[in-house]
Amino acid sequence: MTTWEDFSQKLKKDNPEKLAIIKTLADLESERIKQGISQKDFAEKIGMKQPQLAKIERLDSLPTLATLNRYARGLGKEIRLSIVTQ
Template identity: 60%
Template structure:
């Protein structure tokens, strides 16, 4: 079975910034599923319509940071951002 980690290595058409968002969403969605929370129940929890949540999870659109935070908070999680030098040490 191919995993997301395996599959993403073959993707070259998505830039690094978008891939970071996709990775974060993938982890959040996996957490929702592992907890056994349906899309319908979760959408209600984060005050979103289920079709809108499905669209985000299908990546029909790239979610904003605000939307990712809303998703994370619905799971009792928090997204942390950090800055680091892009230069090699």
């Protein structure tokens, strides 16, 4: 059986950008749940249909930065990016 750690390590090597999106979405979804907001109510709040939100949360579709920002704003949060020298 593959563990989350195994999966995330493979993803980190293969596609670190995708892992960053998944982690950000997981944090946002966790916050939505913590705030006690249903998918249906939240989708309505951010101008989205519930099936569309469910598809994003299931990772059937990888959200764009614009969608992640929309999600974050609906929770009273914002996403900040930074550029760092490697």
